[in-house]
Every structure is written in structure tokens, then in C-alpha cells.
Amino acid sequence: MWRDWAEPWARFFREHGAGTAVVDSFGPRGVDQVCTGNVAAWAVRRDDDAYSVRAWLGAQSYVDANRIAVMGMSNGGRTVLAALRTSLKHPDPFVAGIALYPGCQSDIDSRFLRTSPGVDWTGRHRRARVILQSAQPLDRGPALDLIIYPGAPHTFDMRLPDRTILGMRLGYDATAAADAPRRVIEFLAAHALLRANEAR
Numbered sequence: 001m002w003r004d005w006a007e008p009w010a011r012f013f014r015e016h017g018a019g020t021a022v023v024d025s026f027g028p029r030g031v032d033q034v035c036t037g038n039v040a041a042w043a044v045r046r047d048d049d050a051y052s053v054r055a056w057l058g059a060q061s062y063v064d065a066n067r068i069a070v071m072g073m074s075n076g077g078r079t080v081l082a083a084l085r086t087s088l089k090h091p092d093p094f095v096a097g098i099a100l101y102p103g104c105q106s107d108i109d110s111r112f113l114r115t116s117p118g119v120d121w122t123g124r125h126r127r128a129r130v131i132l133q134s135a136q137p138l139d140r141g142p143a144l145d146l147i148i149y150p151g152a153p154h155t156f157d158m159r160l161p162d163r164t165i166l167g168m169r170l171g172y173d174a175t176a177a178a179d180a181p182r183r184v185i186e187f188l189a190a191h192a193l194l195r196a197n198e199a200r
Contacts, residue, residue: 004158005073012181018194021057025049025079046075047082051090058092067193069096071184074154077102096191098184101154147183149176156180 002022010020025046026032050070058065072080077099084097149156152173157180162171188194 005155008157009071009181016185016194018188019063021053023049023053046072046079047086050079050083050094051086051092054094055092065092066095068094069098069188069193070094071098071100072102073100073157075103096188096193098187100180101156145187147180149173149179152176 006022010022013020023046050072054068054070057063057068070080070083072078080097080099081102083094086093152175153162153169153171155170156173156176159172160170162169164170185194
């Protein structure tokens with residue numbers, strides 16, 4: 001997972017002047033996968049992990065605590081949604097979130113408060129439209145962004161063979177894989193999470 005999924009994104013962010021902290025919620029707990037378990041509960045549990053790491057980052061002298069965002073893919077994307085649900089209750093919230101192809105089934109009835117500077121849902125799940133429409137606006141928050149890649153499979157940014165597992169179509173989509181990083185950087189730069197010379 002690190003080599004094929006997280007490390008390319010970490011390298012990409014490093015090339016654009018952004019540091020990353022990658023959280024492994026599963027390995028230390030001996031968890032192989034959560035697709036057949038309570039995925040929504042895991043997202044909430046990992047939300048706590050994310051905030052623990054956010055607190056540690058905020059205490060580091062080399063980190064600007066006002067420019068910490070959260071990003072995740074698949075169940076990690078669902079974790080981002082969980083983190084943003086609790087942002088306004090948290091003393092040190094994430095200032096933005098990026099969720100790539102999150103599972104949204106259990107989130108349709110949730111209300112996502114728009115936090116500053118925003119959230120970018122990069123995915124293809126039609127349920128994300130319902131979540132976006134249910135977001136409650138705040139004076140200080142911009143609109144939420146939803147990007148859909150028609151036909152792109154789950155894990156579109158990983159070079160996996162096309163196959164269907166547990167009803168999910170997995171595989172790689174070159175168009176989406178090329179476009180998503182560009183949009184992520186533009187999103188971070190637009191909300192001042194990357195300085196102009198960093199968003200090259």
C-alpha cells in the first residue's frame with residue numbers, strides 16, 4: 001500500500017513543497033482490510049488517528065499549524081469526511097480536506113458543515129452528489145467542490161488490473177490519474193495551503 005498508493009502522493013506533494021505525514025491505522029492493529037467489516041466505524045476510528053497526528057504536527061517547529069489539510073483514498077476518503085464532520089467541534093481542526101473515491105453509503109444522511117477553506121471530493125460515486133447537496137453553508141466557508149470522473153474505477157490512481165471485488169470495480173484510469181493531482185494542487189493553492197512558488 002505504501003509503495004503503490006501513498007508514496008506516489010507523498011512524493012508528488014514533496015515536489016510541490018508540501019510535507020506529508022502518512023498514518024497507518026491498520027498495520028499496528030493487525031487489520032488486513034475493512035471492506036467486509038464496519039467501514040463507517042473504521043472511518044470514525046481513523047478520524048481520531050488523523051487528529052492525533054494533526055496535533056503532533058501542529059506542535060512541530062517546522063510546521064505551520066494553520067496550513068494542515070487531511071487527505072485520504074477509499075476508506076481513507078471516508079475518514080476525511082468523518083474528520084470534516086467533527087472539524088467545527090475540534091479546537092484545532094483541519095483547514096481543508098481531500099477525499100478521493102470515498103465510500104459514502106453511510107454518509108448520505110450526514111450534514112457536512114462547510115469549513116474554511118473547503119473540501120474537494122475527487123471521485124465518481126453518485127452518492128457524493130447527495131452529500132454535497134446536504135452540506136450546510138457557513139458564512140466563512142466556500143462551496144464544496146465535487147469532481148466526478150465518468151467511468152473511472154475505484155482506485156483510479158493505482159496501476160491495478162481491472163477487476164471487480166465485493167461489488168467495487170477496481171482499476172486504473174490514466175485520464176483521472178493525471179487530472180486529480182493537478183486539481184488537488186490547484187485546490188490547495190487556491191486556499192493558500194501552498195504558496196505561489198510551491199504550486200509550480
